[in-house]
Amino acid sequence: MTTFFFCLLSISLLISPVFSQEAKPTHNIPTPNIEAVTSTYLGNHHRNFYGNKAPDKLDVIWKFDLGSGKTQNPRKPYDFMLWYGAGWTGQPAVIREDSSYFLVQPSYSHNLYKINAETGEEVWRYKYDDIIKGSPTFWENTYSWGDDRFMIFQGSRRGNQNTINSPTIHSLRAISYLTGEPLWYYNSERTRCYSRDVDGSPIVYQDTFYLPLENGYFLIADPRPDCGTLVNERIEPKVYDLIKMYSEEDANKHGNNVIMEASPTLLGDRVYICSGSGWIKGYNIKTDSVDWQFYTGADMDGTPVVTNDSCLIVTIEKQYIPGKGGVFKFDPSKPPDESVIWYFPTENEEFAFWDGGILGSACVNDAYIDISDNGLAAVQAMDGNLYVLDHEFTTKDSTLGPLNKHYYPTPQVAFKYETGPGISTPIMSENTIIVAGYKGIHLFKYDDLCIFERVDHYPGSFESTPVFHNGKVYIACRDGYLYCFGEKHVEE
Numbered sequence: 001m002t003t004f005f006f007c008l009l010s011i012s013l014l015i016s017p018v019f020s021q022e023a024k025p026t027h028n029i030p031t032p033n034i035e036a037v038t039s040t041y042l043g044n045h046h047r048n049f050y051g052n053k054a055p056d057k058l059d060v061i062w063k064f065d066l067g068s069g070k071t072q073n074p075r076k077p078y079d080f081m082l083w084y085g086a087g088w089t090g091q092p093a094v095i096r097e098d099s100s101y102f103l104v105q106p107s108y109s110h111n112l113y114k115i116n117a118e119t120g121e122e123v124w125r126y127k128y129d130d131i132i133k134g135s136p137t138f139w140e141n142t143y144s145w146g147d148d149r150f151m152i153f154q155g156s157r158r159g160n161q162n163t164i165n166s167p168t169i170h171s172l173r174a175i176s177y178l179t180g181e182p183l184w185y186y187n188s189e190r191t192r193c194y195s196r197d198v199d200g201s202p203i204v205y206q207d208t209f210y211l212p213l214e215n216g217y218f219l220i221a222d223p224r225p226d227c228g229t230l231v232n233e234r235i236e237p238k239v240y241d242l243i244k245m246y247s248e249e250d251a252n253k254h255g256n257n258v259i260m261e262a263s264p265t266l267l268g269d270r271v272y273i274c275s276g277s278g279w280i281k282g283y284n285i286k287t288d289s290v291d292w293q294f295y296t297g298a299d300m301d302g303t304p305v306v307t308n309d310s311c312l313i314v315t316i317e318k319q320y321i322p323g324k325g326g327v328f329k330f331d332p333s334k335p336p337d338e339s340v341i342w343y344f345p346t347e348n349e350e351f352a353f354w355d356g357g358i359l360g361s362a363c364v365n366d367a368y369i370d371i372s373d374n375g376l377a378a379v380q381a382m383d384g385n386l387y388v389l390d391h392e393f394t395t396k397d398s399t400l401g402p403l404n405k406h407y408y409p410t411p412q413v414a415f416k417y418e419t420g421p422g423i424s425t426p427i428m429s430e431n432t433i434i435v436a437g438y439k440g441i442h443l444f445k446y447d448d449l450c451i452f453e454r455v456d457h458y459p460g461s462f463e464s465t466p467v468f469h470n471g472k473v474y475i476a477c478r479d480g481y482l483y484c485f486g487e488k489h490v491e492e
Contacts, residue, residue, distance in 0.1 A: 090464030124180030155198025325357015
């Protein structure tokens with residue numbers, strides 16, 4: 001699957017006229033030295049990197065008006081809502097061009113933006129058919145020197161002009177990073193699931209594209225536009241495989257909620273995927289099969305996170321389970337029924353549409369510490385608390401799992417702070433934690449003894465996940481703006 005074949009000349013000739021309308025002709029113009037600082041949601045294939053340097057303060061350096069957009073109420077067709085700014089997951093990608101840095105930011109105004117990270121000035125925007133809830137993935141197409149050399153993959157909701165039964169819903173697209181023009185469109189097909197949106201952020205590994213879709217299928221494809229197919233005057237990518245990741249029993253249990261909103265995570269030879277059907281599944285790249293799976297029974301929107309000891313940290317909601325939601329640590333090198341290292345439950349607390357547990361993902365400091373330092377994981381729970389856990393050590397206590405069937409060890413709690421409820425994912429470095437929620441964004445510092453101090457706070461309603469770079473943090477707010485926070489130096 002990972003070996004590419006030459007595309008047919010006849011297909012290339014058919015595609016050429018389309019590019020003149022949809023993605024503009026290849027210019028072969030000189031390009032700057034471009035590379036990603038953070039290339040996808042939570043930074044990389046392991047989902048554990050959040051930037052190079054965190055800020056010390058939360059002064060507003062600049063803000064960018066993302067605007068607002070209409071979207072259908074998924075529970076009430078033709079009932080439209082107006083949403084502002086950006087929300088879950090909504091984390092920008094940070095891209096370096098020579099010595100300058102840029103953000104690729106999704107929004108609820110239906111627009112995907114490229115923005116200068118230093119000045120907050122817009123470079124380009126591309127308009128989707130609906131609001132954008134996920135985060136972008138950046139990929140360098142080394143097979144091309146044209147506009148598709150550097151590509152952005154971004155999903156959206158299904159489109160205000162569409163119903164769940166519309167024949168074509170292009171809720172996943174590839175965009176040129178250089179021009180902001182579309183390169184290909186993917187039609188997310190109708191299944192038993194009630195969604196055809198795309199919220200997850202794909203990974204491209206060995207030139208193959210991997211993404212779980214909200215319709216319950218796992219897409220494996222060729223990301224290159226020139227190997228796609230012309231369908232109704234638009235290019236669609238070449239699909240290698242489309243794997244159904246739920247059973248009919250799963251769909252019956254969860255009222256057709258077999259949505260996969262989480263992003264895929266690479267660890268070893270497997271891509272790990274969480275689902276609303278209640279399963280964590282490991283797809284083996286070498287055997288082209290799912291050969292590892294663990295049943296939690298819960299809805300899972302959080303993305304698996306890899307630790308330095310080659311384990312996974314996975315968050316789960318309260319929905320569909322008799323026990324409490326919370327966070328697992330797994331060793332997936334072991335059989336599933338022997339893989340749980342610990343489970344940490346959070347308190348049941350209803351908020352908005354949710355019954356409790358953890359909606360966002362975990363973050364870890366593993367990418368920023370020496371092997372001898374404490375490996376910490378942080379989560380923001382619907383019970384209103386930030387929990388920081390020492391993920392390498394367990395206590396002598398045990399706790400019931402989410403299905404109330406098995407007892408598991410519990411991790412040590414290094415810090416707990418009432419931040420208010422939130423669905424954003426915290427981010428952290430070797431001495432900083434940033435957590436955003438419905439009661440603002442909080443900045444914490446901590447030392448080698450795991451002594452924590454909240455050093456700054458900015459009010460607001462945040463659902464997006466932040467990213468930091470060069471002493472600044474970038475995050476979109478539900479007030480309609482993308483913010484750049486840092487330390488503002490007063491000129492004398």
